[in-house]
Amino acid sequence: MAIGIKKLQANLERIRQQCAEAALRVRRDPANVTIVAVTKSAEMEDILHLLELGVTDLGESRVQQFSERAEEVASLMAERKAAGPIRWHMIGHLQRNKVKAVLEHASLVHSVDSLRLAEEISLRSEQMGRTSDVLLEVNCSREEQKFGVAVGAATHMVEQICTLKGVRLIGLMTMAARSDNPEQARVTFVRLREIFEEMRTERIGGKNLRHLSMGMSQDFVPAIEEGATLVRIGTSLFT
Numbered sequence: 015m016a017i018g019i020k021k022l023q024a025n026l027e028r029i030r031q032q033c034a035e036a037a038l039r040v041r042r043d044p045a046n047v048t049i050v051a052v053t054k055s056a057e058m059e060d061i062l063h064l065l066e067l068g069v070t071d072l073g074e075s076r077v078q079q080f081s082e083r084a085e086e087v088a089s090l091m092a093e094r095k096a097a098g099p100i101r102w103h104m105i106g107h108l109q110r111n112k113v114k115a116v117l118e119h120a121s122l123v124h125s126v127d128s129l130r131l132a133e134e135i136s137l138r139s140e141q142m143g144r145t146s147d148v149l150l151e152v153n154c155s156r157e158e159q160k161f162g163v164a165v166g167a168a169t170h171m172v173e174q175i176c177t178l179k180g181v182r183l184i185g186l187m188t189m190a191a192r193s194d195n196p197e198q199a200r201v202t203f204v205r206l207r208e209i210f211e212e213m214r215t216e217r218i219g220g221k222n223l224r225h226l227s228m229g230m231s232q233d234f235v236p237a238i239e240e241g242a243t244l245v246r247i248g249t250s251l252f253t
């Protein structure tokens with residue numbers, strides 16, 4: 015059920031406030047944190063309200079729903095003659111045979127977790143006459159996460175992805191294990207930040223490498239304190 019614009023506005027204001035406070039605590043500019051509204055469990059009505067409230071970045075984790083939602087939102091926005099650029103983020107696992115469909119709408123793919131997937135994105139992007147922004151998903155949690163490259167393989171993978179012409183690697187992404195205690199997730203975020211800083215020190219990945227996508231409803235505060243530039247928030251926005 016749709017929760018309505020009043021509740022959405024209250025949620026959004028609360029989350030923006032928490033993001034800003036987390037950034038300021040560690041002397042970061044709150045402007046460098048973008049909220050990606052994860053719409054996978056949201057009603058279309060609420061998604062449109064959220065866009066009215068000024069949110070520009072939307073995320074989906076499943077290919078089919080990603081395409082459907084992106085197309086539906088685009089046509090509804092066109093009907094309403096609402097301008098405003100929308101940036102769609104693909105945040106879930108992506109198979110190579112789905113790359114083409116996703117690239118039609120994606121501004122950023124967060125979930126690149128193999129060289130073969132990066133190669134496919136590069137090839138398709140070149141065919142489309144563009145360069146696609148991607149993040150490398152790293153498995154930084156001690157728990158068994160299903161996706162993401164191993165920490166020990168990340169540096170080499172970044173170097174390899176950087177040789178591809180059709181993709182621009184702009185950062186790293188990770189997911190913490192679900193836990194009631196956000197401080198438990200911090201360990202995962204610290205690890206991703208350390209890998210990131212090491213790459214920058216050793217000039218691996220180049221100047222484009224500047225984003226950390228980490229933090230969800232339960233743990234976006236410690237994620238921002240540890241350097242997240244993109245937080246992926248669904249539940250606490252839409253309920």
Ligand SMILES: *Cc1c(COP(=O)(O)O)cnc(C)c1O
Binds near residue numbers: 054105230246
């Ligand atoms: C669903 C999902 C999120 C958002 O999770 P919430 O707990 O609802 O905020 C973030 N990232 C990924 C990859 C997801 O699949």
